[in-house]
Amino acid sequence: MKIVLIGSGNVATQLGKAYLKTENEILQVYSNTLKNAEALSIILKCNFTNYINKINSEADVYIIALRDDVIEDFVKKFQCKGRVLVHTCASLPMDILKPASDDYGVMYPLQTFSKNRELNLKKVPIFTEGNSLETKIVITSLASAISDEVYDLNSEQRLKLHTAAVFANNFSNHLYKIAGDILKTSGLDFEILKPLIQETTDKVMKNNPADMQTGPASRKDDKTIQKHIELLKDFPEYKRIYELLSESIERNSK
Amino acid sequence: MKIVLIGSGNVATQLGKAYLKTENEILQVYSNTLKNAEALSIILKCNFTNYINKINSEADVYIIALRDDVIEDFVKKFQCKGRVLVHTCASLPMDILKPASDDYGVMYPLQTFSKNRELNLKKVPIFTEGNSLETKIVITSLASAISDEVYDLNSEQRLKLHTAAVFANNFSNHLYKIAGDILKTSGLDFEILKPLIQETTDKVMKNNPADMQTGPASRKDDKTIQKHIELLKDFPEYKRIYELLSESIERNSK
Numbered sequence: 001m002k003i004v005l006i007g008s009g010n011v012a013t014q015l016g017k018a019y020l021k022t023e024n025e026i027l028q029v030y031s032n033t034l035k036n037a038e039a040l041s042i043i044l045k046c047n048f049t050n051y052i053n054k055i056n057s058e059a060d061v062y063i064i065a066l067r068d069d070v071i072e073d074f075v076k077k078f079q080c081k082g083r084v085l086v087h088t089c090a091s092l093p094m095d096i097l098k099p100a101s102d103d104y105g106v107m108y109p110l111q112t113f114s115k116n117r118e119l120n121l122k123k124v125p126i127f128t129e130g131n132s133l134e135t136k137i138v139i140t141s142l143a144s145a146i147s148d149e150v151y152d153l154n155s156e157q158r159l160k161l162h163t164a165a166v167f168a169n170n171f172s173n174h175l176y177k178i179a180g181d182i183l184k185t186s187g188l189d190f191e192i193l194k195p196l197i198q199e200t201t202d203k204v205m206k207n208n209p210a211d212m213q214t215g216p217a218s219r220k221d222d223k224t225i226q227k228h229i230e231l232l233k234d235f236p237e238y239k240r241i242y243e244l245l246s247e248s249i250e251r252n253s254k
Numbered sequence: 255m256k257i258v259l260i261g262s263g264n265v266a267t268q269l270g271k272a273y274l275k276t277e278n279e280i281l282q283v284y285s286n287t288l289k290n291a292e293a294l295s296i297i298l299k300c301n302f303t304n305y306i307n308k309i310n311s312e313a314d315v316y317i318i319a320l321r322d323d324v325i326e327d328f329v330k331k332f333q334c335k336g337r338v339l340v341h342t343c344a345s346l347p348m349d350i351l352k353p354a355s356d357d358y359g360v361m362y363p364l365q366t367f368s369k370n371r372e373l374n375l376k377k378v379p380i381f382t383e384g385n386s387l388e389t390k391i392v393i394t395s396l397a398s399a400i401s402d403e404v405y406d407l408n409s410e411q412r413l414k415l416h417t418a419a420v421f422a423n424n425f426s427n428h429l430y431k432i433a434g435d436i437l438k439t440s441g442l443d444f445e446i447l448k449p450l451i452q453e454t455t456d457k458v459m460k461n462n463p464a465d466m467q468t469g470p471a472s473r474k475d476d477k478t479i480q481k482h483i484e485l486l487k488d489f490p491e492y493k494r495i496y497e498l499l500s501e502s503i504e505r506n507s508k
Contacts, residue, residue: 068478091470091478110446112453112468123449151446160440163482163496168433168447169454170469171499172426177463177506179422186414192364192405193422194459195377199366200423201455205448209431214366215424216345224322224345228417237502242417244498245425248491252431 001142004028004056005044006074007065008036010113011088015065016044018121018146028056052077059083061142063107068092075100084138090162093155094129105130105139108158109147112169121146127153127161178238185234210252217249255396258282258310259298260328261319262290264367265342269319270298272375272400282310306331313337315396317361322346329354338392344416347409348383359384359393362412363401366423375400381407381415432492439488464506471503 001024005012008031019026026046031037034050041048049055055062055078062080064071064087071087078100085101087094090108097104106129111119126143128150130136136152143150153161176197180190203212216224225246232239255278259266262285273280280300285291288304295302303309309316309332316334318325318341325341332354339355341348344362351358360383365373380397382404384390390406397404407415430451434444457466470478479500486493 067473068475091481110450112450112457112466114457114466114468117457119453125446125449153442157440157442159481159485160436161442161446162478163485164433164436164440164442164447165450166469166471166482166496167429167436167492169450170467170471170503171495172429172451173454173458173463173467174499174503174506175421175426175429176458177467178502179418180463182414182418182421186411186418188407188411188415188418190462192379192415193418195379196364196366196419196423197426197455197458199373200427201451203366203368203371204427204430204451208444209427209434212366212368213424213427213431214368215420217420217424219321221322224416227345227413228420231413231417237505238421241425241498241502242420244495245428248432248495249424249428251491252428 001025001060001138002027002058003142004030004059004062005040005065006030006055006062006078008033008040009065009067011109012063012065013040013043014113014119014121015063015088015109015146016040020044022145024142024145027059030055055080057083061086061138062101063088064097072096084135086139086142090165091159094131095155103130103132103135103138105135106155106158107139107143108153110161110165122148125149125151127151127158129154129158178241182232182235182238213249213253215249217246218253220250220253255279255314255392256281256312257396258284258313258316259294259319260284260309260316260332262287262294263319263321265363266317266319267294267297268367268373268375269317269342269363269400270294274298276399278396278399281313284309309334311337315340315392316355317342318351326350338389340393340396344419345413348385349409352385357384357386357389357392359389360409360412361393361397362407364415364419376402379403379405381405381412383408383412432495436486436489436492467503467507469503471500472507474504474507 003026026044028047029037029041037048061084068089080101085097085104086107094106108127111124126147128139130139257280280298282301283295291302315338322343334355339351339358340361348360362381365378380401382393384393
């Protein structure tokens with residue numbers, strides 16, 4: 001298939017690099033920032049533009065990998081009737097694409113994308129949706145070219161999945177930041193926590209997290225909890241997080 | 255050194271197994287539950303008892319690996335004057351051991367211990383403290399026999415470290431449980447989140463977590479946040495956690 005990539009951020013970059021290794025052809029990169037469009041086009045060895053009306057009309061599929069909040073506006077200015085249009089967002093319904101094409105859908109890769117981190121998409125689950133059987137087949141085939149884990153998922157389920165992912169990824173990362181901040185007050189480095197973080201992760205790879213819960217809240221050790229809360233008095237925000245999560249663990253423990 | 259292990263839970267078991275591979279000798283296991291003392295003694299090929307007054311008095315070091323809340327009581331009933339007594343707890347001060355010996359200290363391994371999980375203690379940091387220089391030397395040598403990462407740390411710093419560890423381990427594990435609960439309502443399995451959890455961990459092994467923060471809160475995408483909060487209306491507890499952590503991330507993001 002011939003592909004036009006709309007976007008030049010982390011997701012567009014990772015998808016582009018992945019398609020470069022397949023038999024699909026990337027015709028062009030669009031970004032409203034010329035410099036970014038050009039930079040990614042060099043990596044992907046294709047054309048680039050920063051004008052919506054100069055987007056190549058010969059592609060089979062147009063993949064939108066823009067920030068959630070600019071897609072609605074982009075779709076009002078863009079037309080690709082007769083071609084398949086997909087977005088890659090977790091939290092936007094498929095139908096947001098309707099103004100620009102009659103054949104549209106979603107291809108959402110469940111992963112955290114960062115600049116300068118090489119990522120093997122093969123093991124990244126991709127969740128697809130299409131507004132017709134034909135479109136769905138095209139999008140599933142598109143996703144299967146870069147990932148071994150492709151699943152059907154409607155817009156409502158995808159929003160739930162994204163909410164779960166925010167807990168598992170964004171929030172746990174923030175807890176690591178908080179842990180590092182507390183350690184600093186003790187003259188210790190975040191480094192010291194790495195074996196513990198690795199083991200926490202290794203455990204849930206093979207076990208149900210609820211069965212693996214340890215710590216003062218899970219054994220209802222209120223004496224220790226009080227000591228920790230007292231120690232967090234200079235971090236009122238972290239203290240509230242500590243209290244709320246400890247209460248939640250206590251309530252979920254036998 | 256000749257060691258008596260006081261306790262038969264996860265920490266006692268892991269320490270015992272680690273010392274079995276060293277030149278130190280485990281003389282005996284004590285547990286107030288005879289069955290547990292015996293079970294661990296079989297693994298460690300040593301004697302066992304469930305009577306405090308039958309604890310072998312010939313050891314050089316007595317390692318208390320009991321639950322935090324029973325140690326104070328144990329120490330009132332036990333005497334090992336002239337011998338080194340250590341506890342392995344994060345949140346108890348060293349001085350809690352004073353009633354039982356004049357030479358005492360702490361050997362706290364920073365790790366999450368679960369039954370039936372083999373653990374290599376060599377890379378687990380152990381934090382030591384002693385009430386005199388001589389005792390500190392003994393305890394450091396004891397810890398160094400099983401771990402390559404041994405650090406001095408006083409009781410106050412240790413409590414801070416433990417608070418940080420609760421965020422990094424206990425709380426992130428609870429977030430994984432919550433993510434799994436939300437997924438279930440969508441008919442999806444926790445399995446699907448594993449590549450994301452692994453990548454989140456891999457990222458903080460090589461980067462500062464604050465620099466790696468992604469997601470709706472970090473980009474102040476209030477539309478998506480509102481959708482997630484709306485979706486969590488049937489989970490009031492999880493909704494509060496979502497709100498509090500999102501606020502905290504927003505406040506910490508540029």
